[in-house]
Amino acid sequence: MRILWKRLSSALLVLIGASFITFTLARVIPSDPALAYIGPKATAADAERLRVTLGLDQPIPIQYFKYLGQTFHGNWGYSLSTKQSVLKEITDRLPATLELIFFAIGFAIIFGVTLGVLAAKYRGRFQDSLIRIISIAGVSMPAFWFGLLLQLLFAGRLGWFPATGEFDIEVKYDNPIHKVTGFPILDSLITGNFSAATNGLHHMVLPALTLSAYSFGLLSRMARANMLEVLSQDHIKVSRAYGLSERIIFFKLALRNALPPIVTVTGLSIAYLITGTFFVEQVYNWPGIGSFAVNSLISIDYPAIMGITLLAAIGYLVTNFIVDLIQAKLDPRVGMR
Amino acid sequence: MNTRFTSLSFLFKDKLTKFASLTLVTFIIVAIFGPWIAPNAQQGRGTANIDDSFIGPGKAHWLGTDELGRDLLSRIIFGARPALLIALAVVAFAAIIGTALGLIAGFRGGWIDNTIMRMSELFLSFPPLLLSLVAVTFLGPGLINALIALIISWWPWYTRLIRVEARIVAAKPFVEISSAMGVPNRIVIIRHILRNVTTPLIVQVAADLGTVILAAGSLAFIGLGAQPPSADWGLMVAQGRNVIFDQWWISTFSGLAIFLAVLAFNILGDALRDHFDPRISRQ
Numbered sequence A: 001m002r003i004l005w006k007r008l009s010s011a012l013l014v015l016i017g018a019s020f021i022t023f024t025l026a027r028v029i030p031s032d033p034a035l036a037y038i039g040p041k042a043t044a045a046d047a048e049r050l051r052v053t054l055g056l057d058q059p060i061p062i063q064y065f066k067y068l069g070q071t072f073h074g075n076w077g078y079s080l081s082t083k084q085s086v087l088k089e090i091t092d093r094l095p096a097t098l099e100l101i102f103f104a105i106g107f108a109i110i111f112g113v114t115l116g117v118l119a120a121k122y123r124g125r126f127q128d129s130l131i132r133i134i135s136i137a138g139v140s141m142p143a144f145w146f147g148l149l150l151q152l153l154f155a156g157r158l159g160w161f162p163a164t165g166e167f168d169i170e171v172k173y174d175n176p177i178h179k180v181t182g183f184p185i186l187d188s189l190i191t192g193n194f195s196a197a198t199n200g201l202h203h204m205v206l207p208a209l210t211l212s213a214y215s216f217g218l219l220s221r222m223a224r225a226n227m228l229e230v231l232s233q234d235h236i237k238v239s240r241a242y243g244l245s246e247r248i249i250f251f252k253l254a255l256r257n258a259l260p261p262i263v264t265v266t267g268l269s270i271a272y273l274i275t276g277t278f279f280v281e282q283v284y285n286w287p288g289i290g291s292f293a294v295n296s297l298i299s300i301d302y303p304a305i306m307g308i309t310l311l312a313a314i315g316y317l318v319t320n321f322i323v324d325l326i327q328a329k330l331d332p333r334v335g336m337r
Numbered sequence B: 001m002n003t004r005f006t007s008l009s010f011l012f013k014d015k016l017t018k019f020a021s022l023t024l025v026t027f028i029i030v031a032i033f034g035p036w037i038a039p040n041a042q043q044g045r046g047t048a049n050i051d052d053s054f055i056g057p058g059k060a061h062w063l064g065t066d067e068l069g070r071d072l073l074s075r076i077i078f079g080a081r082p083a084l085l086i087a088l089a090v091v092a093f094a095a096i097i098g099t100a101l102g103l104i105a106g107f108r109g110g111w112i113d114n115t116i117m118r119m120s121e122l123f124l125s126f127p128p129l130l131l132s133l134v135a136v137t138f139l140g141p142g143l144i145n146a147l148i149a150l151i152i153s154w155w156p157w158y159t160r161l162i163r164v165e166a167r168i169v170a171a172k173p174f175v176e177i178s179s180a181m182g183v184p185n186r187i188v189i190i191r192h193i194l195r196n197v198t199t200p201l202i203v204q205v206a207a208d209l210g211t212v213i214l215a216a217g218s219l220a221f222i223g224l225g226a227q228p229p230s231a232d233w234g235l236m237v238a239q240g241r242n243v244i245f246d247q248w249w250i251s252t253f254s255g256l257a258i259f260l261a262v263l264a265f266n267i268l269g270d271a272l273r274d275h276f277d278p279r280i281s282r283q
Helices: A002-028 A033-038 A044-053 A060-072 A086-121 A126-140 A143-157 A169-174 A184-190 A194-231 A234-241 A246-284 A289-298 A302-330 B002-006 B015-037 B041-045 B072-108 B110-123 B130-139 B143-170 B173-180 B185-196 B198-221 B233-241 B249-276
Strands: none
Touching: A002 A060, A002 A302, A002 B110, A002 B130, A086 A126, A086 A184, A086 A194, A086 A246, A086 A289, A086 A302, A126 A194, A126 B015, A126 B249, A143 A194, A143 A246, A143 B198, A143 B233, A143 B249, A169 A194, A184 A194, A194 A246, A234 A246, A246 A289, A246 A302, A246 B130, A289 A302, A289 B130, A302 B130, B015 B041, B015 B072, B015 B249, B041 B072, B072 B110, B072 B143, B072 B185, B072 B198, B072 B233, B072 B249, B110 B143, B130 B143, B130 B198, B143 B185, B143 B198, B173 B185, B185 B198, B198 B233, B198 B249, B233 B249
16 A cells, blocks of 8 residues: 555656646747737737736746646646637547557557467568568558558548548437447447447547557567567476477466566557557547647647646556556566565 | 677678668668759759649659649658658767766766656656657747757657666776776766667667657658658658548658658667677577
């Protein structure tokens, strides 16, 4: 319990530091948020009045502490472009992004670990080289380009999958999804709205595949390297000498020992997925945090940008925390520090 | 250590690394001699030629033309120089800043170490690329600002790497003895510690070059990097995005340039790592 508190308090410190960095970037650099808010046609007097309303006339340190206090109380400010509460914008859009991340990481783990293990099994042979090429290609692929290519091929030429969006408009209109958890695909499954669910899954394939490419590459390379390392250890040699079947050695002994580092890499790749959604959602017009983030960045919507940055830092922290928990479960030697 | 560098044969050890080396050499040649190689240098620099807009790949224009009728191959050739330069610049600055701080932290220890490491941890508490995106937004879009923004989020990786290595070296007897003999810290750091952390540093630099090209391309794609009419691969992918189903070649070929460059750097980075760190070698 004490360890948990220690983790939480250090996490809080990191978040305060992270908010400080974003705040500094947003305020010290000479771009005028008030002007961004009212547009270029406003008079100087208008801008001045707005600066007072937004509290921008006060000294920077005071502005920072005010911001920190408000953020802590759940007031994340108002988006300059949509004029909505940033927190509401974020909570409305978060489920779509989380579903996307969920499917992407699912793809990446299933394909990445399987191919990595296969590569280790066929080490040095043709299959190994092929998997190696696919994996390196995965980590070298610009997500925005891969997304466009998939759209071009599977939506444009072959017509197998829809090019953009989360659901077809007609489907959402004919079979409205009742809100239970807020997660659209999950909700349509829970409420038995299967036409919406299949439509949602159909829309999910290309974006999730695009987003998973990088993590897939990381995971399969890591899985291969770890399997090989474990397979070269003495206890495996001894098991072989005792005549255990290759299947048991491979899947029971080696894979289990290769898992902990794979979990670490999964955590790391979720971090990449967080920013990856920016580009993937942009390409697929996905109504999540990523497309909101890109729009906010382009329009210098600083309250939205600060909110999203903070959210991403929280997401990163939570992921690392969960990874540590799983790690401790998988490997008794790793205690919680 | 120097002897290992005299033989560069590991850059050609198998088909894949051979392919990567050749690709990279091609990109470097194109980056240097682009203006002389490009079929139409004027259009490569950005001069519009509206009459020829959206011509598909063919004899006249091998890779087709873009919306403003510019020869796409020339544009891609002109994009090589900024892509490679930004990768080199970001990695060089990040490595210099990061290494300097890492060396100081690892060698001095104590509160200096603590301060430097807490600071880099803060920068690392953001998911990759996020800090660069935010920084370039507030700095204002553009190639130079994108470069600064990428350095801002890249240096802490080097600090962390070098500090660990520096601590290991600093604990070795020969370093202690040099200090005890009265050799100034500055000299100990440069002569003994820096020399001994070169290998991990080189491996990291090689691995990062491709990642930086990818990151710079991503910034440009959403409009925060190089601005029109510059020939920038990421920007060109974005420009072709709205016509992807009809004029597919613009985004496809521009993105292919990014992909090939990143791929080549990543393969060679792997080869370099295997060469210096035989523990995880593929042989």
